[in-house]
Amino acid sequence: MRHRSSSLLALVLRGAASMAAPKTPQSTLRPAKGSAITFDDIARIPRPGSQGVAKAAFSPDGTHLTYLKSGDGSLTTQLYATDVATGTTKLAFGSETNEDSFTLSKEEQMRRERARVMATGVTTYAWAKNADVLLVPADGALFVKQGIAGAATKLFDVDAFPDVGRGPPLDAKLSEDGSRVVFVWNDEVCAVDINEGVPRRLTTGARDVEGVTNGVADYCAMEEMDRYEGFWLSPTGNRVCFEQVDETDVYLLKIPRPGDAEDPGAAEEHRYPFSGATNPSVKLGVVGVSGGDVAWLDLTKAGLGEDTYLARVYWASDATVLACVQSRDQRTMRLVAYDIDKGTDRVVLEETNKAWLNLNDCLRWGIVEGEVLIASERDGVQHLYVHSTGDGKVLRRLTEGTDCVVEELIDIQNGLVYYLGGDVEPAKCTERHLFSVPYDGSSPPKRVDDAAGVYLDAAAVSKSGAVFLQHSAVDAPVVAELRSETTTILKDASDAPLVSQLKPPEFFEIPSTDGATTLRGAYYAPDANKYGPGPWPTVVSCYGGPHVQFVADKYATMTGDLRAQHLRERGYLVIKVDNRGSKRRGLAFEAAVQNKFGCLEVDDQVAAVEWAVLCGKADPTRVGIFGWSYGGYLSAMCLAKAPMVFRCAVAGAPVAAWDGYDTHYTERYMGTPSSNPEGYKEGDVCTHVANVEGALMLVHGLVDENVHFRHTARIAQAMVDAGKAYDLLCFPNERHSPRSEKDRAYQEERVFAFLETWLK
Template sequence: MPEFTPRFTIDDIAVFPPPGYNLPSRFGFSLDGTRLMFLAGEGDDPTLKLHIWDAASGSPIAVIGAPAGGTREEDLTLEEELRRQRERNLSVGITRYSRAEASDRLLVPVGNALYVVDPGTTDLRLVTDRSGQPTLIDPKLSADGNWIAFVQDAEVYVVAAEGGEPQQITSAARGTGKTNGLAEYIAQEEMGRYDGYWWSPDSLQIAYTEVDETHIPVYRIMHQGKDELGDTAQEDHRYPLAGTANAIVRLGVLSREGGDPTWMDLDYGQEMYLARVFWWPDASLGAQVMDRAQSFIDLLRFDAATGQRSLVLHEEADTWVNLRRRHFMPLEQGGFLWASERDGFNHLYLYGPDGDLVRQLTRGEWVVDDILAVNEEAQAVFFSGNREHPTQAHVYSVGFDGEEITRLSPAGGTHAASIAPTFDRYVLIRSGLGAPPSATLHSMTERKTISIHQPTDPRLEPFDLQPPELVELTNRDGTTLHGAIYRPPADFGDGPFPVIVHVYGGPGPQMVTDSWRTTANLQLQYLRSLGYLVFRLDNRGSARRGRAFEGALKQRMGTVEVDDQVDGVRWLIKQGLADPERIGVTGWSYGGYMALMCLAKASDLFKVGVAGAPVTDWSGYDTCYTERYMGTPQENPDGYTAGNVLDLADQISGDLLIVHGMLDENVHFRHTARLINALNRARKRYDLLIFPDERHMPRREYDRVTLHERIIGFFQDHL
C-alpha cells in the first residue's frame, strides 16, 4: 500500500470540539428583539461565555464570563455528570442560560450558585450560593422573572430573584428513594424530557413530578479505577430492564409558597409514560402521555385546581409514536399545532379551539423536523424539515391556510434557526459537506444580513478535510438508501480499496447528511488518509425517511439493518471500489451491536470489527427504548432471540476488538461481560479495551486518544 502522511495526528482527533465547531450556541433574543444572546468562547479559548449583542447593528454589548471559570469536567458532581451524559454535553464555562418567558431577566447557573443578569444591565448578580450543599439541579425563572425554582436533594425550592433564603416547597421525597421535580432516567434518556417541574404562566404555581423508583432493582456500578473503597467507589442506579417495572410517576400542582399539592388524574388502568408537560395559555395544565407500547399518544388538559382531565386529541400509530423536541405548539388565540406521521410522513396539522382539525398545513414524501415558532398575528408557522432532500435540513414558513411553503434558508446543506419573539429577525445556522458551520442574523423585513460567526478555526486549512461523496443505492427490496464514501487520496489509485464501514444502524440518528458534521469526523478522515475507503450507509430504520422506512425494523432489530449494510458493501464491490477480502466494520452503542451482528451474520463479507459499548442482549436494555421497537421479551420472544448477539457468538468470525467504559450507566458493561463469557464458551478470539473511569462515551481527552489509537491500530494490523 502506498504511503501517505495524514495532515493531522491521532491526538488531534481527540480534541473537542472538532475543527470548525467552535460555533456559538443557545441563541436567544430579548422580548423586544433588540438584543441577541448566545454562548461562545473567545479566540482559541473554548470556555463558553455569555455574549450580548445589539440585534439591529450586530455590535457587541457585553461578554460575560463565569466566576472561577464556570463548569469544568473535573468539578462535576455525580448528579451533574449524569445529567450532562443525558444531554450529551461536553461544554465548559457558562454552559446554559435562560430568559424569563415574560421578562428580559436572564438566569445564569454556575455550579451550585445562581446568578442573574437584570433587564438593561450586563453584570452578573449573585442570587444564592449553595456551595457545600447537595447538587443544585435544573434552575428556572418564573414567567415574570421574579422567582427562581430549582431542585436540591430530591425536593423543589423557590427563591426570589432579588435574593433571600430559598424555601423548600415540596416534601415527602427526601430520604425515601423518591424524587420531586426531577425527570426520571427513562424520561431523560429515551423521551427527551429533561424537566421535572414547570412554572405556571402567572408565576403563582408549579407543576411537578413525583417519581418513585424504589420497586426497581438496584444496578450497582463499581468504580474499579479509584484508589479508595467504600461508598464513594460505587453508585447505584434504578434501571428498568425490558419487560420489567417502570418508575411510578405522579403529576401534581402546588403554590410557589408550598402547601398540599393537587394530583392530576393520570390513571389509565395501565402503565403509561408521561412524555411532555406544559401549561395551556388559559392556565390549565397540559400533558402528553403514551401507553407503554408507545402505540398511541394522548394530548390532555387538566383542571389544575381539581386534577380532573379531559382528552383533547388521541393519536395512534401502527409502528410506534415518535416523540420530537417540538411537535406541538399551543396557540394564544386557542387551538394548537400538532405534528403527526398519520399519512406516513411527519407533517403539520392545525387544530381549532374546540379541538377539531382545521386543516393539514404540510404534505408530501418528506418530513417536518420541528416547529420553531408561530406568529399568530400573521398566521404563519416557522418550521424545519427536509422537503428538498432527505440528507438536507432547511428552515421554512407556511401560513395557517397551508397554501404556500416558503424556504428561508439557501439551497443545499443543513440549517437551523432561532427566531425573535417579534418575528422580525432570526439567526440562521448553516453548514454543508464543504462548509463549516456559520451563523448569520437576518431581517424578515429588509434584505439585511449580519455575520455572527464565520469559520475561523485555525485547524481547517492545515487539516484540509475532504468532503465525502454522497451516493444513492438500491437494496435487495428496491428501497433507495443514502450513503457517504470517504475515498482515499489519489496516491492510492482508483481501487479496489480495503473498506471500513462506519455504522450506527439503529432508529433515531441519521448518519448521512449534507453537513459539516459528516465531513469533520476526524477518525474517518484519518482512516481515509491511510488508504481505507470509509463507508457510511443509512439503512432502513434510520430517521427522516418516513414511517414505513423507519418501521421496517419493528419487532426484528438486528435483521433488516444488517441486510442493508451487506447490500451497501456488495454495491461498493460491484462499483470496483471495495476489495471483497478486506472489509471491516466499526460502530458505537447501537453501532457496536451492528458491528457484532455483521461479524456473526455476514462473516463471509466482514473480516474485522470494532464494537464500542455494544448492546448484546436486548432484554438487558431499558424498557422505553427497547419496547418501542421490539415489544417486551414476553410478547416477542422470537424477535429477542433473533436479535441476541450472545446466541450468535459461535458464528462470529474474523478479528474483533470490543471497547467499553466500565461506568457506562446507559449500556451497562454487563453487556460486554456477558459477551466475553459467550465468546469464551465458543472458543473465539477477541481483543478487549476497557476504560475504568468512563461512561457511555469517553470524555477525558487522554482516554479518547487511547481509544482512537487502538481502533486505528487494530484496523492497520488486521485489515
C-alpha cells in the same frame, strides 16, 4: 441465521485467497506516519469546522440575540449578546471557573450524560418571556441580570440555607414576569423571589429518601423521551406543576468503579428499568409558589391504565395543566386537560399508530382560542395539524407532502409558524431548512433560508423579523449568522485548524436489498495518486439505529469526521450508509426494523459493501466495520451474520442483548421479551457469535450507566464459549461516551492498530 450475501459478492470472496495471518503493524501507540492527522487531532472536541454557537435566543424586546460561544475554540462557553441593529457583540456573562465535569455533582453529571453535554463554563441560560431579565446558572450558583447591560447578581449563597438545600441547584427556571426562579434542590422543588433572595422549599417527601424525587425527570424521560425537566411553571408563575418519581421498585443496578485508586469497593448505584421489567411510578402534582397542599392529578384519567409514560406536560392557562400520557407499548397517546380550580379533567385528543409514536415538542395551545397545534406522523411523515380543543377534531392541516416535512418547531411570530424540516426523498433527505407556514392555513409552507445543499442545526426568529441561522454543508464548515437589515456573522468555523486540508466525502445512492427503497450513503476515497485506483482496504463506519441520521449535509459529522479522514489518508476507503430503520426518511422506512433488530440493518450495510466492490472501490477480502452504541451492536452483528463480508469489527459500547437495555427505547421497537421472544433471540449478538470468522475488538467504559459493561461481558463470554478470540479495550473511569481527551486519543491509537493488523 447466517446472512445471505449476493451471489456475485460471494463468488468474489470464495475466489479470493483465504485470509492470511494478520501482519503486525510497524508502530502502535504512536501517531501514524503518512498522515497529517494525529490521534490527538481525532480525539479533540469540537471537531474542526464544527463549532458554532449554542442556545441562541432573542431578548423579549427583540433588540439582542444572545447565545453561548467559546472564545478560544475550546469546550468552555460563555454568554454573548449581539445588538440586532448594529451587529455589535459583547460578553454578557463569563464563568469564573473552568470546571471539569467530574467535579460536578452526580445529579448534574447524569443530566449532562443524558443531554450529551460536553461543554463547560456557562452551559445554559434563560430569558424571562415578558421581562428584560436573564437567568444564568454558573459556578454552582444562580445569577440574574436586568437586561444585557445590567450587573450579574447572585440570587443567594448556596451554603447559607442548609434547612432548604445544599450544593448547586438544578434545572433553574425563570417565571415569565422575571420575578422569581424555581429550581430543584436536593430532590425537592424550591423557589426564590428575585427581590428577596431567600429560597424556600415547595415540596416535601423526597429529600434524603432513597428512590424518590420531586421535580426531577426519571432516567427514561431524559434518555429516551428527550424530556429533561421534571417541573413546569404556570404562566403567572404562581403555581408549579411537578412530577414525583418513585423508583423503589425499579431494579437497583450496582456499577463498580475499579479505576478508583482510593476505594477498592467504590461503586455507583443506578435505578435502571430493564426491558419487560418495572418502570418508575410517576405522579403529577400542582403546588403554589409559597408551598402548601399539593393537588395531585390522576394520570389514569387518560384511560390507558396505570403502566404508562408521562411524555410531555404543558400549562394551557394558570388553571389548566395538559399532560401527554403514552401507553406502555407507545402506540397510543392521549392529551389530558386538568382544571386545577374545578378539579375536573377530560381527554382532549388521541394519537395512535400501529408502529409507534415518535415524540416531539411541537404542541402549542391557544394560539387561537379553542385551538391546539400538534405535529403528527399519522400519514407516514410528520406534518402540522390544528385540532379543536373542544371535540379534538382536525380543523385544518398546515403542511403536507414529502418536501416540507416537520422536524422541530422553532417559533410562532406574526401569524407564521416557523419550523425546521426537510425532504424525505433520498436525493434531498440529507438537507434541512427553515420553513414558515401561516397558522390560518391560507397558503403552503415557504423556505426561509435560501441556500441549497445545507443542513440547518439551529434557528431563531424575532418579532421584528430578524432571523438567526446556523448551518453547514459537507463542503462548508459551520456558520452562525444573524440576519436583519444586514447580516452579522457570529461564528465562522472555516478558519479552524485542519479545515483547509479536509476533503468532503462523496454521496451515493443504492437500492435496499428488497428493492423497495433507496439508501443514501457517502464514501471517503483515498488519494489514487498515492494508493492507486483501487480497490482499497475498506472500513464501514456505522450507527444504523432508529432516531438517528448518520449521513447528512453536515460538516461536523461528515467532512469533520477525523477518524474517517485519517483512514482515508492512510489508504482506506471509508463507507457510511443510512440503512432502513434510520431517521428522516419517514415512519415506514424507520419502522421496517420493528420487532427485528439486527436483521435489515446488516443487509443494508452489506449492500453498501457490495456496491463498493462492484464499483472497484472496495477490496472484498479486506473489509472492516466500526460503530459505537447502536453502531457497536451493528458492527458485532455484521461480523457474526455476514462473516463472508467482514474481516474485522470494532464494537464500541455495544448492546449485546435487548433484554439488557431500557424499557422505553427497547419496547418501542421490539416489544417485550415475553411478547417477542424470537425477535429478542435473533437480535442477540450472542446468538450468532459461533459464526464469527473474523476479528472482534470490544471497547467499553466500565462505568457506562446507559449501555452497561455487562453487554460487552456477555459478548466476551459467548466468544469464549464458542472458542473465538477477541480483543478487549476497557476504560475504567469512562461512561458511555469517553470524556477524557487522553482516553479518546488512546482509543484511536488502539483501534487504528487493530484495523492495520487485520486489513493491511
